[in-house]
Amino acid sequence: MANLGFVFALIGAAAAALFAGMGSSIGVGRAGQAAAGVVAEDGSQFSKVLILQLLPGTQGIYGLLIAFITMSQIGVLGGSADMSLAKGLAYFAACLPIAFVGLVSGMAQGNASVAAIGLVAKDPSQFGKAMIFPAMVETYAILALLVSILAIFAIPGLTI
Amino acid sequence: MSNQYIFAVARIRKKELELLNREFMEQLLAAPGEEACLQLLNEKGYGTAGQTANELFEEEERKTWQLVGELVPDVKVFDVLRLQNEYHNLKAAIKETCTAGTHPGIYLNGSIAPEQLEKILLERDFRKLPDPMQEPAARALDVLLTLRDGQMCDCIIDRAALDQIRETALASDGEILPLYGELTVAAADIKIAVRSAKTGKGADFMKQAMAQCRTLDLRRLSQAAAAGLEEVISYLKTTGYADCAEEIRKSTAALECWCDNLLIRSIRPQLRNSFGIDPLAAYILARRIESRSLRMILTGKRNGFDEEEIRGRIRETYV
Structure with a gap:
């Protein structure tokens, strides 16, 4: 029970990588299907649809970043792994924003990318506008990333 | 999703x-x-x-x-869109069998080869037909052979087609295929009512020819048809098909055109839908109407x- 704080912190890190990664993989997978459909009919659109397919992939990177920072802070990657239960729970809570927002926004951005790829299929000159629609979803993943980062860097200074 | x-x-x-x-x-x-x-x-x-x-x-x-x-993966999901061809071919094969004729070009693309269809009918081996076609095929063939009534033969096959279209459409995925089934049956019922009103066909004929659908009250439609064309138009004005009044007055061709336009307008939102079976069904229908x-x-x-x-x-x- 002495290391329960560490366990919670590690679960938080795992959740950040796990859920955000799931969101991205679903989103990139959906967009990939649409991209393949367009390229099957018009190979010249490959580069445009590839960019749109990659947009939902960022949540997975954000999740990885948070997991990495958390693991380095709690001593998984070197240093002491001792911490109080309260601190461990604090790390766990700090990881939740990117875990859940990463999951949901990854899927939502994937759907927006699918629609954007359809728009590019119809009119390749609309690529710039088409990219904005899924990119808007990114805002919320960035906000969650910001909250998770600020919280994780603030926890070591807390006396709990 | x-x-x-x-x-x-x-x-x-x-x-x-x-x-x-x-x-x-x-x-x-x-x-x-x-x-x-x-x-x-x-x-x-x-x-x-x-x-x-x-x-x-x-x-x-x-x-x-x-x-x-x-x-x-399985084209059967669009079976409902092929039923009109299947029943058209059945009708054509029954007539070819009864008249021992060979009229090239009367068959449409279908799942059963015309020669096979004619062989089934000649041998009266109806079990080789899909289940819903067996009974109407046997009945229509008998009617044509014994009574020489081509119209009744057509009526039996067309009604069977409408019933199966509606049933298959209702069991289909998405919104467009069920909508297609409903509009196809409703349009056919309206055409039957108009034709009956113009030619003085009785309630018995309409009962045999019309298929149930959700958007029309068949009892009121056939009563209106028995009373005349204006009554049919008056009844339709109380339904979602009020716009077709002008076309009914013009001609059968105009009414058919209106039915296709109604379908096209109903499927057009699928141009903006990126998911599901509906945009595919809409494309097939668009190609057909084109x-x-x-x-x-x-x-x-x-x-x-x-x-x-x-x-x-x-x-x-x-x-």
Whole structure:
């Protein structure tokens, strides 16, 4: 029970990588299907649809970043792994924003990318506008990333 | 949200660009004759040079179903869209069997080869037909052989087709296929009512010919048809089909055109849908209705019809 704080912190890190990664993989997978459909009919659109397919992939990177920072802070990657239960729970809570927002926004951005790829299929000159629609979803993943980062860097200074 | 048809819908988005628009239809109308129309269609990628109009339509329909076969794991999900062809072929085969005739070009693309269909009917081995076709085929063949009543034969097969279209459509995925079933049956019922009102057909005929649908009250429709054309129009004005009054007064062709336009307007929102089976179903229907317009133009040009007369029969385009 002495290391329960560490366990919670590690679960938080795992959740950040796990859920955000799931969101991205679903989103990139959906967009990939649409991209393949367009390229099957018009190979010249490959580069445009590839960019749109990659947009939902960022949540997975954000999740990885948070997991990495958390693991380095709690001593998984070197240093002491001792911490109080309260601190461990604090790390766990700090990881939740990117875990859940990463999951949901990854899927939502994937759907927006699918629609954007359809728009590019119809009119390749609309690529710039088409990219904005899924990119808007990114805002919320960035906000969650910001909250998770600020919280994780603030926890070591807390006396709990 | 279904992941199943994302690839297929993306391919269809590109394919929709190849559909004919109103401007191209106007170009065809302005062409001097059938040959010029066929040439314009060839240049647009429809058919190949030297083909007759029928060959072109057959090839285009084959291309549509080949594409659909590549897009979905099991093309059976679109069975409802092929039922009209299947029942048309059954009707044609019954008539060929009874008259011992061979009329090339009367069959459409279907799942059962015409020779096989004729063999089944000659041997009266109805079990080889799909279940819903067995009883109506046997009944229609008997009616034609014993009573020599071609109209009753048609009525039996058409009713069976409508019943199966509705049943299959209701069991289909998405919104478009059930909508197609409903509109097909409702349009057929309206046409039967109009024809009955014009020719003085009785309630018995209408009861046999009309199929149940959600958007029409068949009892009221057949009562109205028995009372006359204006009564039919009055009843339809109380339903979702109020717009067709003018077309009913014009002609049967105008009514058929209105029915196709209603379907096109109903499926057009699928141009903006990126998910599910509906955009695929809408594309198949759009191709079918486009073919009808092209047939009108080519037949009109072949027979020297006036441009305005042909224009009046052209359906709205999907794109």
